[in-house]
Amino acid sequence: MRNISDIIEGYLKAIIEQEQTGTIEIKRNEVAEKFQCVPSQINYVIKTRFTAERGYAVESKRGGGGYIRIFRVQANTRKDLIDHVLGGLQEGVSQTMALDVVYRLIEAEVISERESRLILAAVDRTTIRQPLPDRDDIRARIMEAMLLTLLYEQLE
Structure with missing residues (x-):
């Protein structure tokens, strides 16, 4: 059974997909009312499921007429997407x-399910047994090497 966060995420993504611009504006309280949850649940979903690593940008305006605007960031090509991801590493x-990065690459059909499992196994915290922040640096270098390999493989 799906939890409320999954349902809210699916609802917001469906609305984004329907919009020609790939942008939606929502009122947090209205969405919370629709799903009979607290407004902080909407904040949680947006903060964890609509991240830059997953290909979204979020802006908000507080106050009575406030809103949350969610943008779907689209790369023109697979190369552009991989370059964008590499910049964030x-x-x-x-x-x-x-x-989140692997999820985005699967969603954009840049990598296969098999490739995603290999990447995630290589960068898992149980594989890289180092203290922070070294572990995060090593993970970034491993991901960079893998993504560069995919990028050059696709260019051949």
């Missing part, structure tokens, strides 16, 4: 960031 990569 420079400061180290947490386990969650790695999952």
Whole structure:
């Protein structure tokens, strides 16, 4: 059974897909009311499921007429997407960031399910048994090497 966060995420993604612009504006309280949950649940879903690593940008305006705007960021080509992801790896990569990046690459059909499992196994915290922040730096270097290999393989 899916939990409420999964349901809210699916609902918001469906609305984004329907929009020609790939952008939606929502009122947190209205969405919370629709799903009979607290508004902080909507914040949680947006903060954890609509991240830059997953290909989204979020902005909000507080106050009575406030809104949350969610943008779907689209890369023109697979190369552009991999280049964009590589740019985000420079400061180290947490386990969650790695999952989000791999999720985005699967969704964009840049990598296969098999490739995703290999990447995640290589960068898992149980594989890289180092203290932080070294572990995040090593994870970033491993992901960078794998993505560069995929990038050059696709260019051949």
